[in-house]
Amino acid sequence: QQQVRQSPQSLTVWEGGTTVLTCSYEDSTFNYFPWYQQFPGEGPALLISILSVSDKKEDGRFTTFFNKREKKLSLHIIDSQPGDSATYFCAASPTNSAGNKLTFGIGTRVLVRP
Amino acid sequence: EAGVTQSPRYAVLQEGQAVSFWCDPISGHDTLYWYQQPRDQGPQLLVYFRDEAVIDNSQLPSDRFSAVRPKGTNSTLKIQSAKQGDTATYLCASRGTGDAETLYFGSGTRLTVL
Numbered sequence: 001q002q003q004v005r006q007s008p009q010s011l012t013v014w015e016g017g018t019t020v021l022t023c024s025y026e027d028s029t030f031n032y033f034p035w036y037q038q039f040p041g042e043g044p045a046l047l048i049s050i051l052s053v054s055d056k057k058e059d060g061r062f063t064t065f066f067n068k069r070e071k072k073l074s075l076h077i078i079d080s081q082p083g084d085s086a087t088y089f090c091a092a093s094p095t096n097s098a099g100n101k102l103t104f105g106i107g108t109r110v111l112v113r114p
Numbered sequence: 115e116a117g118v119t120q121s122p123r124y125a126v127l128q129e130g131q132a133v134s135f136w137c138d139p140i141s142g143h144d145t146l147y148w149y150q151q152p153r154d155q156g157p158q159l160l161v162y163f164r165d166e167a168v169i170d171n172s173q174l175p176s177d178r179f180s181a182v183r184p185k186g187t188n189s190t191l192k193i194q195s196a197k198q199g200d201t202a203t204y205l206c207a208s209r210g211t212g213d214a215e216t217l218y219f220g221s222g223t224r225l226t227v228l
Contacts (some may be wrong), residue, residue, distance in 0.1 A: 004156075006156075008122065032215055033217070034216075036219075041221065042153075042221050043118070043205050043207070043219030043220050043221050043222050044205075044219050045218075045219065046216050046217070046218075049215060049216075071179075071206070089156050089157075091156075095215065101159055101162070101170065102157075102159070102161075102217060104156030104157050105156050106155055106156050107154070107155070107156050
């Protein structure tokens with residue numbers, strides 16, 4: 001069972017454009033939602049995250065939106081740059097003292113063309 | 115501050131051979147995770163530790179996979195009798211007690227089983 005669904009699987013945008021990635025989940029206990037960025041040959045690195053008590057979080061050119069009722073979230077990258085070309089993963093977990101068991105989506109491969 | 119260090123970087127095996135992966139987490143991080151990332155997929159949790167104790171190994175194929183963290187610092191993941199389906203990148207991540215949510219990933223070991 002795929003608990004975290006991510007779309008699209010790949011997309012291409014022009015430099016300066018806006019990249020929009022979407023994610024949905026099923027487990028109602030999930031309340032922490034990070035987005036990770038992964039370049040070829042490297043491990044994923046945290047880009048931005050949001051807790052279920054919020055509906056929006058912004059960090060520079062990156063904004064994540066969260067809709068608890070629909071169990072959906074999205075990542076928007078404005079003024080996309082060629083250096084943003086990477087694979088982006090949404091993830092989810094319940095936050096608890098026992099640990100942070102992240103469940104990852106399949107990823108979206110983003111190519112930003114100059 | 116040094117990041118999460120993994121070795122080897124690459125491994126190529128014939129089916130039936132054994133292999134070990136080594137991880138050195140960020141100093142002071144008490145929680146350590148091993149993830150398996152098949153090609154073009156998101157990371158999937160195999161096992162995680164808090165200090166030297168296994169917290170969850172329910173996703174570890176116990177008949178061929180084993181993981182230890184004897185002193186609560188470095189960790190080793192071992193595959194006995196590798197199969198072609200084990201071909202993937204094996205990622206180690208760590209998390210500190212002060213930064214409750216963020217997982218820091220190493221660059222991974224890319225395993226190919228022929």
